[in-house]
Amino acid sequence: MDCREKIVSEDYLNLLVDYIADFDLLKQNGVDYCFVPIEENFGILYVSRTNLPPLSASEYRYAFIPKCYGLAAREETSGLFSTIKQSENTVYGEYRLQQEGQRIAGAYEDSGILRVQQPPLSLTGNGILIGLIDTGIRYTFPDFLKEDGTTKLHSVWDQTQQSGQTPIGLPYGTVFSKEEINENLRQRENAQSVPLLLTDENGHGTKVASVASKAAPSAELIMVKCRQAKSYLRTYYRIPEAADAYDESDIVAALKYIHDISQQENKPVVIGITMGTNMGDHTGNSFLNIYLNTLTQERHHCIVIGGGNEGNAAHHYAGGIMLQAENPYEDVEVRVAEGSSGFTMELWGEIPNVYTIMLRSPDGETISRIPARFGQTLQFDFVYSNSKVSVDYIPIELNSGEELIYLRFENPLAGIWTIRVYAQGSAGTARFHSWLPITAFLNEPVYFLRPDPYTTMTEPSYCENAISLTYYDSSNNSFSIDSGRGFQRQGLIKPDLSVAGVRVQTALGLSGGSSIATGLMTGAAAQFMQWAIVERKDPVINSKGIRNYFIRGAEREKTLEYPNRQWGYGRMDIAGIFDALVE
Numbered sequence: 001m002d003c004r005e006k007i008v009s010e011d012y013l014n015l016l017v018d019y020i021a022d023f024d025l026l027k028q029n030g031v032d033y034c035f036v037p038i039e040e041n042f043g044i045l046y047v048s049r050t051n052l053p054p055l056s057a058s059e060y061r062y063a064f065i066p067k068c069y070g071l072a073a074r075e076e077t078s079g080l081f082s083t084i085k086q087s088e089n090t091v092y093g094e095y096r097l098q099q100e101g102q103r104i105a106g107a108y109e110d111s112g113i114l115r116v117q118q119p120p121l122s123l124t125g126n127g128i129l130i131g132l133i134d135t136g137i138r139y140t141f142p143d144f145l146k147e148d149g150t151t152k153l154h155s156v157w158d159q160t161q162q163s164g165q166t167p168i169g170l171p172y173g174t175v176f177s178k179e180e181i182n183e184n185l186r187q188r189e190n191a192q193s194v195p196l197l198l199t200d201e202n203g204h205g206t207k208v209a210s211v212a213s214k215a216a217p218s219a220e221l222i223m224v225k226c227r228q229a230k231s232y233l234r235t236y237y238r239i240p241e242a243a244d245a246y247d248e249s250d251i252v253a254a255l256k257y258i259h260d261i262s263q264q265e266n267k268p269v270v271i272g273i274t275m276g277t278n279m280g281d282h283t284g285n286s287f288l289n290i291y292l293n294t295l296t297q298e299r300h301h302c303i304v305i306g307g308g309n310e311g312n313a314a315h316h317y318a319g320g321i322m323l324q325a326e327n328p329y330e331d332v333e334v335r336v337a338e339g340s341s342g343f344t345m346e347l348w349g350e351i352p353n354v355y356t357i358m359l360r361s362p363d364g365e366t367i368s369r370i371p372a373r374f375g376q377t378l379q380f381d382f383v384y385s386n387s388k389v390s391v392d393y394i395p396i397e398l399n400s401g402e403e404l405i406y407l408r409f410e411n412p413l414a415g416i417w418t419i420r421v422y423a424q425g426s427a428g429t430a431r432f433h434s435w436l437p438i439t440a441f442l443n444e445p446v447y448f449l450r451p452d453p454y455t456t457m458t459e460p461s462y463c464e465n466a467i468s469l470t471y472y473d474s475s476n477n478s479f480s481i482d483s484g485r486g487f488q489r490q491g492l493i494k495p496d497l498s499v500a501g502v503r504v505q506t507a508l509g510l511s512g513g514s515s516i517a518t519g520l521m522t523g524a525a526a527q528f529m530q531w532a533i534v535e536r537k538d539p540v541i542n543s544k545g546i547r548n549y550f551i552r553g554a555e556r557e558k559t560l561e562y563p564n565r566q567w568g569y570g571r572m573d574i575a576g577i578f579d580a581l582v583e
Contacts, residue, residue, distance in 0.1 A: 001032075002171075003034040003036075003046075003171045003172075004162060004166065004171050004172045006032075006033075006034040006046045006048075007034060007036070007046050007171065007172040008162060008172055008227075010230055010231055010232060011048060011049055011050070012034070012046045012047060012048055012049065013046070013047050013048075013049050013052065013055070013232070014044060014045075014046055014066050014230070014233070014247060014249045015044070015045045015046075015047065015060065015064045015065065015066075015249075016042075016043075016044060016045075016063070016064055016065075016066055016248060016249055016252065016287040017042070017043060017044075017045050017064060018041060018042050018287065019041060023035065031047060031048070032047065032048035032050070033045060033046060033047040033048065034046040034171075036169070036170065036171070036253065037169070038252055038253070038256050038291065039256075039291070039294065042287070042290075042291065044249045044252065044253065049232070055232065055233075055236045056377040056390075056392060057377070057392040057394060057404075057406045058374070058375050058376050058377050058392045058393075058394065059376075059377065061398055062392070062394055062397055062398065062404060062406060063286070063287065063397065063398040063399045064398075065233075065236075066229075066233065066247045066248035066249045067248045067277050067279040067280060067286060067288070067459070068229050068233060068234070068237050068239060068245040068246065068247065068248070068277060068279070068441070069245070069246045069248065069251060069275035069276060069277045070243065070244060070245060070246070070275060070276065070277065070438050070440040070441060071134075071135070071202075071204050071244050071274065071275060071440065071515060072274055072275065072276050072306055072308050072309050072458070072513055072514040072515045072518075073204055073207060073208070073274075073511055073512070073513040073514070073515040073516055074309060074482065074511070074512050074513035074516075106474050106475060106500075107474045107500035107501075107502075107503075107504045107505075107520060108214060108215060108505075108520070110474040110500055110573075111215075111474070111499070111500055111520060111524060111571075111572055111573060111574060112524075112573045112574040112575030112576060113215045113520070113523065113524055113527065113574060115575045116527055116574055116575050116578065117217075117527070121531065121578065123216075123527040123528070123530050123531055123574075124216060124217050124218035124219075124527065124530070125215070125216025125217065125218045125219030125523065125526035125527055125529075125530055126218040126219070126530050126534060127218075127267065127268070127530060127533075127534035128216065128218075128219045128220070128267065128268050128269070128270065128526040128529050128530055128533075128534065129154060129219065129220050129221075129222055129258075129261065129262055129265065129267050129268065129269040129270070130209075130212050130213075130216065130219045130220070130221050130222065130269070130270055130271075130272070130522055130523070130526050131222040131224070131258035131261075131262075131269055131270070131271040131272070132205065132208060132209055132212065132221065132222070132223050132224070132271075132272050132274070132519075132522070133224045133226055133251055133254040133255070133258075133271075133272075133273065133274075133275070134200075134204055134205030134208055134209070134223065134224070134225070134226065134274055134275075135200050135201070135202040135203070135204045135205040135206075135225065135226070135244070136156075136158065136198055136199060136200035136201070136202070136205045136206070136223065136225035137153070137156065137198075137200050137205050137206050137209050137221070137223045137225070138199055138200050138203075138206045138507070139151060139153055139156070139181055139185075139196075139197075139198075140185065140188070140196070141206065141210070141507050143209070143210040143213050143214065143507045144209065144210070144213060144221065145185075149185065149189075150182050150185070151178060151181045151182055151185060152213060152217075152219070152220060152221050153178060153181055153220070153221045153222070153223065154178055154220040154221060154222050154261065154265075155175055155176060155177050155178060155222055155223075155261065156175070156176045156181070156197075156198060156222075156223045156224070156225060157170075157173055157174075157175050157176075157222075157223075157224045157225070157254065157257050158173055158174050158175075158176065158198045158225040159172065159173040159224065159225060159226055159227040159250055159253075159254070160173070160225060160227045160228075161173060161174040161198065162174065164176070167257050167260070168260070169256070169260070170253050170256065170257055173227070176197050176198065180197065181197060184196070184197050198225060200225070202244065203508050204244075204274075204515065205223065205225065206506075206507055206508060207506035207507060207508050207511050207515075207516065207519070208272065208274050208506075208515050208516065208518065208519040209221060209223060209507075209519070210506045210507035210508075210519075211504060211505075211506055211516055211519035211520050211523065212272060212519040212520070212522045212523040212526070213523065214505070214523065215519075215520060215522075215523025215524055215526070215527060216523040216524075216526035216527050216530075218530075219523070219526045220267075222257075222258050222261055222269075224254035224257060224258065226246045226250050226251065226254060226275075227246075227247075227250055228244065228245060228246065229245045229246055229247040229250075230247065233245075233247060236408075237279075237344055237437070237441065238341065238342035238343050238344055238408065238409070238410065238437075238441075239437075239441045240341065240441070240442070240443040243440050243441055243443075244440065245440075245441065246275055248286070248287065248288050251273075251275065251288060252287065252288055252291055255271065255291060255292070255295065258271055259295060259298075259301070262300070262301070267300075268300035268301070268302075268529045268533045268534070269300070269301055269302070270301075270302040270303075270304060270522055270525040270526050270529060271295070271301070271302070271303050271304070271522075272304045272305075272306075272518050272519060272521070272522035273292070273303065273304065273305040273306065273460065273461075273466075273518065274306055274514070274515035274518045274519070276306060276307070276308035276310075276438065276457075276458025276459060276460070276461065276484075276514065277437075277438060277458055277459050278310065278315055278316075278346075278435040278436065278437055278438050278458060278459070279344075279346065279435075279437075279459065280346075280459040280460075281348050281397070281399075281400040281402065281404070281489065282348075282433065282435070282455055282457075282459065282462055282488060282489040283400060283462055283488055283489050283490050283492070284459075284460065284462035284463050284464060284488070284492075285399040285400040286399065286459060286460060287399070288459075288460050289459065289460045289462065289463050290399070292305070292460055292463045292466060293463050293464055293465060293466075295543070296463065296464075296465035296466055296542060296543035296544060297465070297542060297543075298542060298543075299540050299541070299542050300529075300533055300541070300542070301542060301543055302467065302525045302529060302542075302543045302546045302547075303463065303465075303466035303467065303543050304466065304467045304469070304518055304521045304522045304525055305460055305461040305463060305466045305467070305468050305469070305518070306458075306461065306469060306471075306514035306515055306517060306518035307457035307458060307461040307468055307469055307470050307471075307483065307484035307485075307486075307494075307495055307514055308438065308456070308457060308458030308461070308483075308484040308514050309439070309482045309483065309484065309513050309514050310438055310439070310456045310457075310458055310482075310484050311453055311456045311470075311480075311481065311482055311483045311484050311485050312453065312481045312482050313438070313439050313447065313456070313482075314447035314448050314451035315435055315436040315437070315438070315439070315447060315448070315451065315456070316433065316434070316435055316436075316448070316451055316452050316453070316454070316455055316456050317332055317433065317434040317435075317448045317450065317451060317452060318431075318432075318433050318452040318454070318455065319332065319421060319431065319432045319433070319434070320429045320430070320431045320432075321421065321422075321423040321429065321430040321431075321432075322429055323353070323423060323424075323425045323426065323427055323428060323429065323430055324427060328422065328423050328424070328430070329420050329421060329422045329423070330420070330421050331418050331419070331420050331421075332347075332418070332419045332420075332421060332434060332448065333416050333417070333418055333419075333448065333449040333450065334416070334417045334418075334419065334436070334446065334447070334448055334449070335415075335416055335417075335445075335446070335447055335448075335449055336362075336409075336412045336413070336414055336415060336416075336417060336444075336446050337414060337444040337445040337446065338414040338444065339414070339443070339444045340409075340412055340414065340442070340443060340444040340445075340446055341410075341411065341443050341444075342408070342409050342410045342411060342412060343408075343409050343412070343436060343437055343441075343442055343446050344406070344407065344408050344409070344436075344437060345406075345407040345409070345419075345434060345435070345436055346404060346405075346406055346407075346434060346435050347404070347405040347406075347407070347419075347421065347432055347433070347434040348400070348402055348403070348404055348432060348433050348434070348489070349402065349403040349404075349405070349423070349430065349431075349432040350402060350430065350431050350432065351396075351401070351402050351403065352425065352426075353403075353423050353424060353425035353430040354372065354395075354403065354423070354424045354425070355403055355405060355421060355422065355423050355424075355430070355432060356369055356370060356371065356372050356393075356405075356421075356422045356424075357369070357370055357391070357405060357407075357419050357420060357421055357422065358370065358419070358420040358422070359380065359389060359417070359418070359419060359420075360417070360418040360420070361382050361384075361385065361387060361412075361413050361415075361417060362413050362414065362415025362416050362417060363384055363385065363413060363415070365382050365383060365384050365385070367380050367382075367389070369420075369422060370391055370393075372393040372395070373393060374393055374394070374395050376392075377390050377391070377392050378390065378391045378392075378393075382413070385411075385413040386411045386413075387409070387410070387411055387412050387413045388409075388410040388411065389407060389408065389409050389410070389412075390407070390408045390410075391405065391406070391407055392404075392405070392406040392407075393405055394406065407419075416449065419434075433455065433489055434448075436448070438458060453485055454485050454486065454487070454565050455485070455486065455487065455488070455489050456484045456485050457470070457484035457485065457486055457488075457494060457495065458484055458514075461484070461494060461495070462488045462489075462492065462494050464492065465542075465543050465544040465547065466543060466547070467496050467497065467521060467525065467543070467546070467547045467550060468494045468495050468496050468568075469495050469496065469497050469498060469499045469514075469517055469518065469521055469568070469572070470483040470484060470485065470486075470495045470497075470498045470499075470514075470517075470566060470567070470568065471483045471498060471499050471500065471501025471502065471512075471513070471514055471516075471517035472498045472499075472500060472501065472502070472567075472571065473500075473501075473502035473503070474500035474502065475502070475503065477571070479498065479566045479567065480501065480502055480512075482513070483498075483501070483514065483566075484514065485565045485566055486565045486566075486568065487565055493563045493568070493569075494568070495567075495568035496547055496550070496551060496568045496569060497521070497550060497551065497554055497567075497568050497569060497570065497571070497572045498566065498567045498568060498570070498571050498572065499517040499518075499520055499521045499571075499572045500517060500520060500571075500572075501513060501514060501516050501517030501520070504516045504517075504520065506519075520572075521572060524550075524572065524574045525546060525550075527574060528546060528549065528550070528574060528577065529541075529546065532546070532549075549577050550572060550574070550577065551568075551569040551570075552576075552577065552580050553573055553574065553575070553576030553577030553578070553579065553580050554568075554569050554570030554571060554572060554573060554576060555570050555571040555572075555573045555576055556569070556570040556571075557570075
């Protein structure tokens with residue numbers, strides 16, 4: 001079995017590792033593996049699951065196990081997320097009808113995008129690459145064609161196809177070059193029966209790409225069609241089979257692909273991250289976050305990350321235990337709907353305090369205070385129901401340096417579960433935070449009875465030097481109730497900006513949510529990078545500098561204090577950047 005087969009096989013485990021293994025020793029011990037380096041001392045290890053212990057946060061280290069990420073657009077017209085089963089031609093016909101009948105949403109104008117496209121600035125993303133990691137792209141749509149009928153795409157890396165040429169250094173998937181796409185377009189002009197090279201069954205990637213391309217119509221697009229996470233990983237995280245879930249290691253590989261193209265072409269690149277998760281410490285310490293932060297340090301790179309749609313989902317709990325109290329504990333109550341197949345829950349505690357838990361099921365059955373046994377997964381079966389809960393105590397999590405209690409619920413009894421959190425420390429308040437999975441990863445509702453709506457931006461949006469965003473409704477300038485909110489768990493100012501993300505025109509009709517706002521921000525960043533880098537107004541700028549230009553140009557209300565948890569430093573307005581420079 002070659003490396004490509006191992007990478008896509010369910011029989012091989014994916015691990016993100018921040019060291020270079022002794023490969024000679026692995027071979028001597030008969031370990032069947034494949035290693036894909038991403039950068040110095042960081043890569044993806046694919047190893048045979050034969051004779052390996054079951055996946056657990058204690059056995060493999062929490063940081064090494066790839067997290068799963070979900071999509072973050074919201075349905076605003078019927079059928080936007082249904083799987084497209086018609087031919088591309090039929091969908092295109094429906095698209096044309098939609099375009100003729102819909103009014104243009106105001107997000108592009110309200111964000112200053114249309115204004116700076118016009119002379120004297122004429123910013124259309126010329127000379128800039130836009131990289132997107134998503135569900136693919138319907139490349140035959142007019143949004144992705146130049147006036148001469150050729151493609152705006154630089155290339156597509158389809159991670160789901162294993163029959164064609166792979167990217168250099170990333171031995172799986174299939175790359176389709178600009179030339180191959182143009183040849184396919186030419187052939188299809190003469191015979192519509194010629195098959196497509198690839199498509200976007202979901203539609204999410206097409207919508208995001210069309211928004212970015214409308215903002216920056218002269219930019220070249222790089223699309224990575226991300227493959228779905230493996231079944232064993234979905235089972236571990238209790239993610240429903242029907243949910244769209246993407247493996248952190250595939251997203252990291254996609255970032256490397258886009259970065260490598262930027263280096264090869266010697267062109268500036270803006271990368272839009274539309275996926276998000278509630279897994280992680282919400283301070284930006286995952287391996288994906290670390291790699292993203294590395295890319296933000298590169299000249300001519302900009303990273304844009306959406307903050308997700310979890311603001312009103314009741315999936316975050318913020319607690320504080322008075323250590324001087326006679327019984328220093330706090331009860332966290334979780335409501336589980338009938339029919340839930342399971343879920344995970346993470347509890348992050350601030351050092352130097354030590355945290356332990358007790359469990360009580362809805363029927364009153366109790367697992368008394370569970371002692372902290374580090375380095376092993378503790379399994380508990382409830383006698384009067386089929387419920388099972390596993391608990392991992394991780395005293396010092398590898399990347400964050402803080403305590404993590406990781407819980408997995410299997411076939412949980414419907415009703416209110418109580419997790420009593422105990423804290424030990426010298427004095428003051430022992431603070432902790434807990435998150436449930438994003439809504440898309442639950443087959444039935446699961447939520448906290450006393451949730452905290454803040455610190456609900458999804459990972460990886462806490463990446464320090466990226467442009468991290470929430471979204472609002474540009475028709476009335478009201479903040480969207482579903483948008484994630486800041487700040488970062490330790491107080492870092494996130495979001496940076498709020499971006500129009502409700503009822504935005506896309507190639508598949510009106511859509512909204514964090515992903516759509518990310519597409520809009522990505523296109524605006526490409527416009528600005530044309531001015532700064534291609535036109536050499538600030539030619540050595542990086543992501544942090546681009547972010548700060550946008551912060552300076554943001555639109556702010558006189559009645560609000562900035563930065564704040566909803567709006568960050570204000571509403572994104574690219575025209576405001578140039579107004580501020582003139583002033």
